[in-house]
Amino acid sequence: MATSNGRTTEQVRRDIETERDRLARAADDLRAEMNVNRQLKGKVLPAAVAALGIGFVAAGGIGATVRLLMQRRQEDETKSRFALFSFVDRD
Numbered sequence: 001m002a003t004s005n006g007r008t009t010e011q012v013r014r015d016i017e018t019e020r021d022r023l024a025r026a027a028d029d030l031r032a033e034m035n036v037n038r039q040l041k042g043k044v045l046p047a048a049v050a051a052l053g054i055g056f057v058a059a060g061g062i063g064a065t066v067r068l069l070m071q072r073r074q075e076d077e078t079k080s081r082f083a084l085f086s087f088v089d090r091d
Contacts, residue, residue: 007015056062
């Protein structure tokens, strides 16, 4: 017995079963992805902090910070300053 679109009942049942299998596989894939998200959830913040620290060190942040904190006052009088350069009067 054919339906209005020319397919038999058995063909429709097979199509439904095939679609059911596809949906089951898709649901399993989604569950697997969610499991990975749960595993990574607690590790994202420490990884971000570590990356920030490594970037700070790689950019020379420790040396620049220590130089800034330990900078001695010069006895010479600074006339003008531009970024890292300064013009001093050494009378």
